[in-house]
Amino acid sequence: MALFLSRFENKVDKKGRVSVPASFRSALGDQLHKGLVLFCSNQHACLEGFDWARMDEIGERLDQFDMFSEDQDDLATTVFGESVQLICDGDGRITLPTDLMEAVHISDKAVFVGLGRKFQIWSPELFERRRTQARDNVTDRKLTVPRAERGSHDA
Amino acid sequence: MALFLSRFENKVDKKGRVSVPASFRSALGDQLHKGLVLFCSNQHACLEGFDWARMDEIGERLDQFDMFSEDQDDLATTVFGESVQLICDGDGRITLPTDLMEAVHISDKAVFVGLGRKFQIWSPELFERRRTQARDNVTDRKLTVPRAERGSHDA
DNA sequence: AATAATCCCATGATATCCCATATATACCCA
DNA sequence: TGGGTATATATGGGATATCATGGGATTATT
Numbered sequence: 001m002a003l004f005l006s007r008f009e010n011k012v013d014k015k016g017r018v019s020v021p022a023s024f025r026s027a028l029g030d031q032l033h034k035g036l037v038l039f040c041s042n043q044h045a046c047l048e049g050f051d052w053a054r055m056d057e058i059g060e061r062l063d064q065f066d067m068f069s070e071d072q073d074d075l076a077t078t079v080f081g082e083s084v085q086l087i088c089d090g091d092g093r094i095t096l097p098t099d100l101m102e103a104v105h106i107s108d109k110a111v112f113v114g115l116g117r118k119f120q121i122w123s124p125e126l127f128e129r130r131r132t133q134a135r136d137n138v139t140d141r142k143l144t145v146p147r148a149e150r151g152s153h154d155a
Numbered sequence: 156m157a158l159f160l161s162r163f164e165n166k167v168d169k170k171g172r173v174s175v176p177a178s179f180r181s182a183l184g185d186q187l188h189k190g191l192v193l194f195c196s197n198q199h200a201c202l203e204g205f206d207w208a209r210m211d212e213i214g215e216r217l218d219q220f221d222m223f224s225e226d227q228d229d230l231a232t233t234v235f236g237e238s239v240q241l242i243c244d245g246d247g248r249i250t251l252p253t254d255l256m257e258a259v260h261i262s263d264k265a266v267f268v269g270l271g272r273k274f275q276i277w278s279p280e281l282f283e284r285r286r287t288q289a290r291d292n293v294t295d296r297k298l299t300v301p302r303a304e305r306g307s308h309d310a
Numbered sequence: 311a312a313t314a315a316t317c318c319c320a321t322g323a324t325a326t327c328c329c330a331t332a333t334a335t336a337c338c339c340a
Numbered sequence: 341t342g343g344g345t346a347t348a349t350a351t352g353g354g355a356t357a358t359c360a361t362g363g364g365a366t367t368a369t370t
Contacts, residue, residue: 003210005238005239011362013362013363014362015314019360021360023240043223043225044228090317090318113235113236114236116234117218131236133229134229134232134233135232137225143229143230144230165351168351168353169352170352171325172352174351177348242326244326246327246328250326
């Protein structure tokens with residue numbers, strides 16, 4: 001499955017187009033033609049991006065909730081209801097919907113941040129803040145990558 | 156899995172290219188084509204390098220967190236967001252990104268230090284300092300290599 | 311027809327490929 | 341053992357391809 005790495009700051013032109021980093025595109029492999037799925041993060045002022053395979057998996061995981069549970073509905077509504085599918089054009093660009101851009105304060109520059117299975121899109125200013133915050137959390141709370149195989153770890 | 160050993164001082168040309176030591180390359184084996192993953196160390200003024208399999212594994216492990224957990228995001232942002240994937244060219248060289256070079260004060264020479272599962276890249280001057288410091292720590296504190304099987308020692 | 315979305319091509323910058331050379335190490339044969 | 345040759349590795353430079361980006365043309369949309 002796709003693995004998204006490192007950071008890229010790309011320009012957003014006046015039509016709202018941004019180049020998806022080439023390495024992200026190649027990470028998608030043959031999933032590329034299905035495009036990306038974007039939605040507003042619930043935690044941060046940024047967009048979250050996934051490939052289709054991952055969206056499928058999110059569906060699976062939500063299925064583990066009790067059917068008709070409120071939680072499932074809430075999550076499904078924010079994740080699936082709010083998400084958009086964007087196809088790359090011939091030059092590897094996507095056009096960011098204006099409402100999403102406004103929601104996360106992106107105007108003329110966008111930072112793509114690889115987070116492994118997913119990636120995020122930030123305004124450069126907000127990401128700088130987020131970057132130090134994440135780093136501080138990791139050191140303060142001594143977070144480490146969990147060992148293989150154990151059950152889910154959460155805060 | 157790859158084992159990185161010993162030290163090599165190689166030149167960095169004006170394009171930012173360095174030869175990856177041949178022994179490191181052969182340690183990578185068939186992982187070579189996927190390249191190396193580099194990022195700034197949190198402890199020292201140096202770069203840390205892993206093979207791709209290792210990165211994949213970290214992605215795998217982070218997957219065990221609940222989706223959208225804060226901890227997962229913090230870790231992923233610092234681990235994946237800060238790292239870069241570098242592919243060796245036909246002559247076994249990588250081009251170091253300028254921002255990484257500046258961060259660890261590498262200009263025209265780079266020292267590759269094998270550390271077993273990972274390796275580090277230093278500027279020759281800083282490494283000399285680090286070398287004596289590490290040696291002193293080991294003798295002062297009588298450090299030894301721990302036995303097998305116990306808990307994971309990870310970044 | 312007016313507006314927006316998509317496609318297509320041009321450009322500059324950067325990174326990648328390819329070949330030439332130097333240097334060191336391993337190898338071979340007398 | 342010694343001398344010489346072959347192989348691998350490191351390094352330099354120029355040609356080539358890729359990528360990000362801008363602008364215009366073309367097609368949908370209503």
